[in-house]
Amino acid sequence: MATTARELGVSINCATCDNQIRLGDETCSACKRVVTSDEIAALRRRWEAADPEAARRSNDVAYGRASLLVVAGLLFIEALIYGVINESLKTFVFGSALSAMMIGLFFVGRRDPLAAMIAGLTVYVLLEVIAAIATIVSLAQGVLIKFLVIAALITGISAERQLRKHQKP
Numbered sequence: 001m002a003t004t005a006r007e008l009g010v011s012i013n014c015a016t017c018d019n020q021i022r023l024g025d026e027t028c029s030a031c032k033r034v035v036t037s038d039e040i041a042a043l044r045r046r047w048e049a050a051d052p053e054a055a056r057r058s059n060d061v062a063y064g065r066a067s068l069l070v071v072a073g074l075l076f077i078e079a080l081i082y083g084v085i086n087e088s089l090k091t092f093v094f095g096s097a098l099s100a101m102m103i104g105l106f107f108v109g110r111r112d113p114l115a116a117m118i119a120g121l122t123v124y125v126l127l128e129v130i131a132a133i134a135t136i137v138s139l140a141q142g143v144l145i146k147f148l149v150i151a152a153l154i155t156g157i158s159a160e161r162q163l164r165k166h167q168k169p
Contacts, residue, residue, distance in 0.1 A: 010047045012039060023047055023167045037111065047167065054166065057159035061117075064156015065109040067149050068120045072102035074145070098127070114160045121153040 011020040019030035023043040027034050048055040079095025082088070102120060109116035128146060131138040 008047065008050045010043055010050060012042055054163065057163050060159035061113050061156045063152050064117045065106055065113055067152035068102050068106040071120065071124055071149055072099045075099040075102060114157060117153050117156045124149060
């Protein structure tokens with residue numbers, strides 16, 4: 001069974017008052033200073049170093065976030081191909097905008113990976129459903145890549161939920 005960060009005693013010293021800050025704390029209990037994102041990242045790294053299961057889950061989250069970049073690249077390639085072949089500026093702009101959105105979600109995922117991966121999965125599945133409605137053959141095209149992207153995002157979402165559950169006090 002996974003160990004919580006509190007059970008492992010993962011903590012750092014507050015930069016203001018030297019009180020102990022633990023993962024899951026939003027403020028220092030002594031001076032009430034808000035815990036920074038850098039401090040949260042440091043606490044998570046310490047937790048991952050002490051708990052192999054937390055480290056594995058963190059890797060799953062990273063792969064989920066990285067799959068957003070894979071989707072962004074695929075969308076941009078499609079935008080280039082279909083925009084040039086069909087000589088459609090609208091298709092190119094739409095595909096490029098979707099690609100930029102996925103890149104944006106990747107960066108949002110630094111602060112909130114759960115929300116970014118859920119949004120990315122939702123948009124990706126919606127696009128695939130719309131493509132399948134337009135032409136059923138599109139379901140079979142690139143099925144392995146679609147499966148891998150969806151699996152990485154679902155695994156990343158699950159891992160982030162577990163990490164959040166075990167970092168709370």
